[in-house]
Amino acid sequence: MENSTANNVVIKIDNVSYDYRSSSDEFIARGVKNVSLSIGKGEFCVLLGRNGSGKSTLAKLLNGFIVPDSGTITVNGIDTSVDESIYEIRSKVGMVFQNPDNQMVASIIEDDLAFGPENLGIPRDEIEKRITWALETVGMSEHRKRSPNKLSGGQKQRVAIASVLSMLPEILILDESTAMLDPKGRAEVMETAMRLNKEKGMTVILITHYMDEAVGADKVFVLSEGELIGEGTPREIFSNVELVKRAYLELPVASKISLELKESGYDIPFALTDEELAEGICKLK
Amino acid sequence: MREVSFGQYYPSGSKVHALDARVKLLLTIAFIVMVFLVKSLYAYIAVAAFILLVTLVSRVPVLKVLKSIKAIIFIVIIMSLINLFANAEGKVLWSWWILTISEGGIITAINLALRLIFLVMGTSLLTYTTTPMELTDGMESLMYPLKLIKVPTHDIAIIMSIALRFIPILMEEVDKIMMAQKARGACFDRGGVLKRAKALLPVLIPLFVSAFRRADELALALDARCYNATPNRTKYKQAKLGWGDLVATLVTGVFITLVVAVNNNFWGLY
Numbered sequence: 215m216e217n218s219t220a221n222n223v224v225i226k227i228d229n230v231s232y233d234y235r236s237s238s239d240e241f242i243a244r245g246v247k248n249v250s251l252s253i254g255k256g257e258f259c260v261l262l263g264r265n266g267s268g269k270s271t272l273a274k275l276l277n278g279f280i281v282p283d284s285g286t287i288t289v290n291g292i293d294t295s296v297d298e299s300i301y302e303i304r305s306k307v308g309m310v311f312q313n314p315d316n317q318m319v320a321s322i323i324e325d326d327l328a329f330g331p332e333n334l335g336i337p338r339d340e341i342e343k344r345i346t347w348a349l350e351t352v353g354m355s356e357h358r359k360r361s362p363n364k365l366s367g368g369q370k371q372r373v374a375i376a377s378v379l380s381m382l383p384e385i386l387i388l389d390e391s392t393a394m395l396d397p398k399g400r401a402e403v404m405e406t407a408m409r410l411n412k413e414k415g416m417t418v419i420l421i422t423h424y425m426d427e428a429v430g431a432d433k434v435f436v437l438s439e440g441e442l443i444g445e446g447t448p449r450e451i452f453s454n455v456e457l458v459k460r461a462y463l464e465l466p467v468a469s470k471i472s473l474e475l476k477e478s479g480y481d482i483p484f485a486l487t488d489e490e491l492a493e494g495i496c497k498l499k
Numbered sequence: 500m501r502e503v504s505f506g507q508y509y510p511s512g513s514k515v516h517a518l519d520a521r522v523k524l525l526l527t528i529a530f531i532v533m534v535f536l537v538k539s540l541y542a543y544i545a546v547a548a549f550i551l552l553v554t555l556v557s558r559v560p561v562l563k564v565l566k567s568i569k570a571i572i573f574i575v576i577i578m579s580l581i582n583l584f585a586n587a588e589g590k591v592l593w594s595w596w597i598l599t600i601s602e603g604g605i606i607t608a609i610n611l612a613l614r615l616i617f618l619v620m621g622t623s624l625l626t627y628t629t630t631p632m633e634l635t636d637g638m639e640s641l642m643y644p645l646k647l648i649k650v651p652t653h654d655i656a657i658i659m660s661i662a663l664r665f666i667p668i669l670m671e672e673v674d675k676i677m678m679a680q681k682a683r684g685a686c687f688d689r690g691g692v693l694k695r696a697k698a699l700l701p702v703l704i705p706l707f708v709s710a711f712r713r714a715d716e717l718a719l720a721l722d723a724r725c726y727n728a729t730p731n732r733t734k735y736k737q738a739k740l741g742w743g744d745l746v747a748t749l750v751t752g753v754f755i756t757l758v759v760a761v762n763n764n765f766w767g768l769y
């Protein structure tokens with residue numbers, strides 16, 4: 215027994231390093247280096263970092279696609295490097311990827327949702343219940359018997375989330391799942407992820423390049439060149455000018471404006487959200 | 500988006516849709532074999548009537564079934580033309596240079612065209628009324644004997660299902676790439692055969708690159724959803740034979756007997 219479960223820690227990454235190597239064991243690129251972090255049950259975490267900083271590598275490590283060169287990762291107390299528990303981990307850690315088209319296997323939505331549980335050998339009646347539940351959760355029930363091809367990007371991505379939910383994961387990883395969507399689709403997916411987190415207590419790990427999606431997070435992790443260089447609440451992270459510069463992060467729009475106003479001589483506090491910004495501006499004399 | 504009318508599932512919840520995919524597959528095969536044996540006009544009329552009957556019962560719009568011919572119309576025309584001139588039996592009706600049209604040629608050309616058209620209508624009725632998943636599951640089930648000699652029938656079924664899913668996606672992509680190349684001044688419909696083929700190269704390369712990238716991501720997604728987790732995989736949609744399947748088999752059986760009888764002029768109609 216790990217004491218991690220007692221503290222409600224679902225993911226524990228302990229000093230993990232991973233390098234990409236060719237089949238002849240030559241070094242290709244650094245994935246992550248000496249990363250340690252832990253994520254509590256029901257937390258909404260956001261992973262930030264510029265391209266190639268190791269975000270997807272970390273996600274793949276959490277799902278057991280790759281195993282650490284050194285260090286350990288435990289999910290619910292289970293070590294991801296143990297071969298026998300790999301499918302237990304994959305069913306507990308649901309992964310949604312960037313391109314919704316490339317993660318659906320079936321031409322009918324309900325068949326796609328059935329794919330995961332079928333692979334796990336779940337009985338038919340139970341699969342039926344899960345499909346109904348998952349489609350309801352993402353608000354796509356009326357599309358159950360339709361083809362995913364005619365849906366909008368946001369709808370497709372919601373179906374992709376539902377297809378993962380049907381395995382009843384405890385952790386949901388969204389690896390740039392909003393990157394290909396228009397603003398409306400992005401809002402739909404974010405709303406779904408938020409709701410899963412708030413209402414179902416799902417632990418969510420969101421990887422994104424849109425800083426505005428990080429504002430509502432419980433915790434933000436910042437990666438740079440494979441190393442974890444920052445960890446904290448969105449306010450702590452974005453108000454840390456040094457860190458923001460080092461990780462080449464953009465700032466949320468409200469923060470950017472508040473800082474620019476301050477630079478031009480206005481006495482305005484750091485703002486994370488539009489509401490805070492509005493309040494700050496109203497208080498100006 | 501390009502209308503891919505051939506083979507896209509058309510849900511209407513009819514009795515035909517509810518049939519077991521395995522039964523539909525076997526009946527379709529029987530139908531195809533029969534179509535290739537038919538040679539008399541009356542038998543063709545009977546085949547057309549049967550297709551119409553199935554279309555009506557399946558509540559797929561007749562126009563949609565007719566449209567499926569569009570996809571093969573070129574093949575039909577070319578094949579018929581070749582046959583028209585190749586067969587020189589019977590009375591010669593028209594002749595010029597090395598080209599001759601004879602009665603025999605006309606008959607084989609019509610035969611071939613009708614056969615191809617009925618073939619496509621029959622199979623598209625199958626795909627209109629059966630989801631790709633049911634279809635591939637059905638094939639997997641029919642391939643069961645192969646499983647005993649260690650052929651990975653389930654993997655084959657998954658591959659077919661994924662292929663069916665990606666055909667419309669890749670077609671859409673071809674359109675997009677062509678549009679992008681056209682915007683840069685590419686021209687696909689002028690010049691000789693060689694020139695046109697060359698113009699397609701800048702379409703094919705990005706298409707392949709994208710297909711490989713998709714395959715890569717798809718492999719990851721399959722793994723993420725525990726593909727191959729257990730040999731005791733369950734089936735959400737369990738096909739069960741019902742009364743409908745018996746009725747469909749009987750109706751088709753009676754009909755095939757009828758067509759064969761007409762075809763061989765059993766009743767001396769002609």
Ligand SMILES: Nc1ncnc2c1ncn2[C@@H]1O[C@H](COP(=O)(O)OP(=O)(O)OP(=O)(O)O)[C@@H](O)[C@H]1O
Nearest residue numbers: 234242243244245264265266267268269270271272
């Ligand atoms: N399959 C692979 N083989 C070799 N090197 C890889 C592979 N995948 C990633 N890398 C390298 O590992 C490093 C980290 O990549 P990773 O995909 O984790 O970055 P990321 O933060 O997800 O970036 P992005 O924002 O572009 O998705 C990069 O230098 C990348 O080139």
Ligand SMILES: [Mg+2]
Nearest residue numbers: 269270271390
């Ligand atoms: Mg990435």
